[in-house]
Amino acid sequence: MTTHYLIIADEFPPCKGGGIAEWALGIASNLAQNGLPVTVLSRWKTVADRDTNRNRPFSVRQMSGRDWNTFRYWYALFHLSRALRRHPDTMVIAATWELAAPMPLLQRIFRRSRYIVAAHGLEVTKLEQTGRIKQFTRTISNARLTIAVSRFTQQEIRKRLPDRTADRIIFLPNGVDTHRFRYTENYHHLEQQLSIAPGTRILLTLARVIDRKGHDTVLRAMPDILRRFPDTVYIIAGPGHPPTVRRLQALVDELGLDNHVRFTSFVDDSDLNAYYSMSDIYIMVSRTLEQAGDSEGFGITFLEANACGCPVIGSYAGGIPDAVEDGVNGFLVQPDDPAAVADRVIHLLGDRRLMEKIGHNGLERVRKGFTWKQVTAKLLDAVEGTER
Known part of the structure; x- marks a missing residue:
């Protein structure tokens, strides 16, 4: 039966x-x-x-x-x-x-x-x-x-x-559904919508905007990244917890990053491939909030980004090391370490051949096992x- x-x-x-x-x-x-x-x-x-x-x-x-x-x-x-x-x-x-x-x-x-x-x-x-x-x-x-x-x-x-x-x-x-998530060149409408010039280097975090996700760590890494690659833009995409969004916006002001950060709120399913495909690096350096029991169980967006050929950077927090294999489909850093984030981002952005290799590895890894x-x-x- x-x-x-x-x-x-x-x-x-x-x-x-x-x-x-x-x-x-x-x-x-x-x-x-x-x-x-x-x-x-x-x-x-x-x-x-x-x-x-x-x-x-x-x-x-x-x-x-x-x-x-x-x-x-x-x-x-x-x-x-x-x-x-x-x-x-x-x-x-x-x-x-x-x-x-x-x-x-x-x-x-x-x-x-x-x-x-x-x-x-x-x-x-x-x-x-x-x-x-x-x-x-x-x-x-x-x-x-x-x-x-x-x-x-x-x-x-x-x-x-x-x-x-x-x-x-x-x-x-x-x-991940590799028929649904795949690379597309149809992302220029987002560049116009977000006022991003063609050829700009783009970092993306697509997740709920909450304390656990580590957006602030990436923001604190941005000054070092911009000294090496001054045309970089960081897109913070996803629905937000209002107090967290306000703190991040205040940090953007404090660090003088107004021209280099975009908040997009909720992203429609029809635009997901475009966001991943337009980005040079997908990054989510989550932290574990021990007292609240707040943890990252896996991080499915790493697989979605890889399916679109995008290299990823994650953290050694929760279940992320099962989604990101350090040096294979991306890199891992310790949580709350802006210097390490800046180092990995600069390393990737400065080596186009390495970025292509990591992006290819990520896509093949997804196809073979995820x-x-x-x-x-x-x-x-x-x-x-x-x-x-």
Whole structure:
């Protein structure tokens, strides 16, 4: 009998970015391409979203509910229960452990159901702040499999669980759709829109503008970079946390970088390839905020940039070293080290042959090991291994 797969995710494209939403889409699409029946349960907000999802090779069903963050468990319980009544022998794939939390209870009723949990990072490292470690332990301990998108996340889970669960917590990295993310020369409209002259050297960070992402470290590196390459522009793209944006804008003023920094806020999906393709270097030097449990689980944008042929610079923080292999598809630096950032940027910008080599390596690395097709195949192999 063919297994029915049910993916439950808080967010699912089209939505305003987010690695978890991209993970859910990548897995759902490739399970369907393998000829498997797939249903996605997710929230959506507009009729346009509903129309977009009607064209998927799988069905997307709406989970409705107000004050979702407060009542997530109860909404997930209701919607999972309703779905399992239709297909009692379903394999549930929860995009986060919180959405899988009702499954130990539901398995008492739907005894043929199984579930897999995806773990990304932040929802694990913030457990102590949320006071939900007991619920997390029960959810992961009863899962058929837990997929950690980085070795960092895998270790963080294992630190919080009994040893007997260790072999069911596997590392399986994020992927990227190489048909969707690819180099394009159609980016000149962005140069005009952002008042960037053709031939300008461009650094890009495309991520939520929050303290963890390390935008300030790149800004502090800019004076050294500009002394060597005075035509460089740093694009800060993505929706922002207003206090963080204000602090970054104040830092731009303090460092005299007004002519060399662009804030773009949210970037539409249709422009993603153009942003990556116009950039010389994609850079995101995240930091771990220990007290807040705020961490970088992987960094899917590094793969997206590589798929567009763009070299990357990341940091030795969280799961980034699984996305960026130092000296292969980019470079790694220590967090909060503007001098190291400046050194790596200058090194790359000053050696066009090296930039082309790193860009080529990144694209080949993605094609050989980080497509969603490959990630999904490994997931299915792992699932099969648990059912022998």
